[in-house]
Structures are given as structure tokens and as C-alpha cells.
Amino acid sequence: MSETIFTTTAPLEARSPFELRVNLGKDVPETDVRSALATGDMGFLHSFTTGATVDGPGVRVVAWTSGCMWRCIYCHNPDTWKMTNGIPVTVTKAAEELRKYRHGLKIMSGGLTISGGEPLMQHRFVVKLFTAAKEMGVHTALDTNGYYGDRLSDSDLDVVDLVMLDIKAWDPERHLRLTGMEIGPTLEFARRLAASRRPAWLRYVLVPGLTDDPGEIQQIANFCAGLGNVERVDVLPFHQMGKFKWHQLGIPYTLEDVSQPESVSIERTCAVFRSAGLKAH
Numbered sequence: 001m002s003e004t005i006f007t008t009t010a011p012l013e014a015r016s017p018f019e020l021r022v023n024l025g026k027d028v029p030e031t032d033v034r035s036a037l038a039t040g041d042m043g044f045l046h047s048f049t050t051g052a053t054v055d056g057p058g059v060r061v062v063a064w065t066s067g068c069m070w071r072c073i074y075c076h077n078p079d080t081w082k083m084t085n086g087i088p089v090t091v092t093k094a095a096e097e098l099r100k101y102r103h104g105l106k107i108m109s110g111g112l113t114i115s116g117g118e119p120l121m122q123h124r125f126v127v128k129l130f131t132a133a134k135e136m137g138v139h140t141a142l143d144t145n146g147y148y149g150d151r152l153s154d155s156d157l158d159v160v161d162l163v164m165l166d167i168k169a170w171d172p173e174r175h176l177r178l179t180g181m182e183i184g185p186t187l188e189f190a191r192r193l194a195a196s197r198r199p200a201w202l203r204y205v206l207v208p209g210l211t212d213d214p215g216e217i218q219q220i221a222n223f224c225a226g227l228g229n230v231e232r233v234d235v236l237p238f239h240q241m242g243k244f245k246w247h248q249l250g251i252p253y254t255l256e257d258v259s260q261p262e263s264v265s266i267e268r269t270c271a272v273f274r275s276a277g278l279k280a281h
């Protein structure tokens with residue numbers, strides 16, 4: 001692997017994932033990208049953030065991966081779509097970074113969350129970083145759209161304490177319109193996690209006019225309640241904090257005039273999940 005991959009001076013740590021990051025891994029030769037994906041010895045990260053309280057239990061360090069094959073029309077971080085927009089980082093360096101926080105994370109009942117982008121675009125890197133975290137005694141959570149869940153073996157899943165699965169819609173056509181991808185693999189992964197009784201949280205992004213149909217939400221709620229392993233549902237209100245990224249990247253953005261959902265709508269959505277017997281926040 002070429003040495004050029006370690007020369008970026010961009011800081012790994014960011015105040016939030018809403019910092020725009022582009023082309024930080026652009027000089028990595030294609031062969032090195034392929035080698036990194038095959039071995040997991042190196043990954044591409046948008047950033048590390050610390051102190052998060054909304055990305056899993058307790059206080060978390062979050063590693064935001066770059067690379068996503070979906071094209072959600074409400075994506076908050078479209079700069080993470082392209083893997084080489086991220087910083088090339090060896091798994092050793094990422095683990096060293098995590099090690100700085102390990103005592104605090106344990107005291108605050110937190111851990112490491114890997115989010116994105118879509119982490120399973122780099123599943124070998126993710127498994128290696130989670131393995132390092134488990135060796136430090138740090139709790140691990142994977143935030144994923146689940147599409148590539150079948151890339152993880154059962155033993156890979158053993159280093160994941162919690163899967164936070166994003167289900168974006170229920171109706172297959174709506175799902176395709178919202179994300180550009182089919183829903184089937186996500187639901188398949190959800191069923192597999194349930195069959196092996198692995199803890200899962202559902203994450204549901206509430207976008208006015210797009211994902212706030214109570215009938216649709218009810219179907220997702222029923223599905224998740226039937227799985228038996230969904231411990232909690234996080235309803236995530238749409239916001240416009242990522243809008244500037246669409247503009248700066250020159251990607252047409254169709255949600256210019258969409259507002260945040262009102263609190264009554266958020267509460268109504270939580271109530272649908274609760275009516276199915278789930279804990280929703």
C-alpha cells in the first residue's frame with residue numbers, strides 16, 4: 001500500500017458531522033482503496049466526534065464513515081456519499097484515538113458508535129475497529145441502513161453490542177423514491193438480528209409530507225414489535241442543518257421548503273410506535 005495515504009493533515013476530530021469534508025482521501029490510489037476494503041486495515045472516516053448523547057446508549061464517541069450507496073433525498077451528510085471524501089485512517093490509528101476516551105466512556109455508560117455514510121461499505125474496517133473496542137471493554141453500536149448486513153458473519157456480529165437500524169419507509173415504492181434503493185435487504189437483516197436475539201434499536205427519520213403517514217408508520221411499528229428484539233425507537237426529526245452541503249456540493253436538493261416536523265407530529269409518531277408496544281423517544 002502506498003505511503004501517500006497517510007499524508008492528509010485534516011484533523012480526524014470534528015465538532016459535529018455537519019462539517020463539510022470533501023476530497024480528503026482523493027490522493028489514495030484506487031488499488032489502495034481496494035486493498036483497504038479487502039483487508040479492513042484502513043478505512044475512510046469523515047470524522048470522529050465526542051460527547052454524543054443521541055447516537056446510542058450513554059455518552060458516545062462516534063466514528064462517521066464515508067461512503068454510502070443510498071441517495072436519500074433528506075440525507076444530512078451528502079459529503080459522506082463518496083468514500084474518498086473521507087480521511088484515510090489505519091485501524092490502528094482509529095483504535096488509538098478511541099483509547100483516549102475509553103475510561104470516560106465506561107464511566108458515562110457510553111461507548112463507540114460507528115455511523116456514516118453507511119459503515120458496512122467498509123465492513124472489514126468496522127469489524128476490526130469494533131474488535132479493538134471490545135478488547136478495551138468499550139460498548140459498540142452500529143448505525144446502519146442494513147442493506148449490506150449480509151456482509152457480516154455471525155461472528156462479526158458478536159463484536160456488535162447494538163445495531164441501530166434505519167428503516168426509512170415501508171411501502172417499497174416510497175422507499176425506492178426516498179432512498180434510490182430497495183427495502184428488502186434491510187428487512188432481511190432486521191429479521192436475521194431478531195432470529196439471533198441481538199439487541200436492536202430502530203431509527204426513523206420523520207420528514208413532513210414524506211414519512212409522516214400514520215398508516216405507513218404503523219406498518220413499521222408492527223413489523224418491529226413482531227421482531228421481539230427492538231429495545232427502543234428513536235424518532236429523528238428532519239432538519240435543514242445539512243442543506244448547505246447539498247448546495248456546496250452542487251447536488252440538486254428537493255427539500256428546500258420543508259420545515260422541521262412540529263412537536264405534535266413527533267409525539268403522534270412516537271404514539272404509533274408505543275401503540276405497538278415499543279418504547280419510542
Ligand code: SF4
Nearest residue numbers: 068070071072075117
Ligand atoms: S443511508 Fe444515510 S448516509 Fe446514506 S444517503 Fe441515506 S441518510 Fe445519507
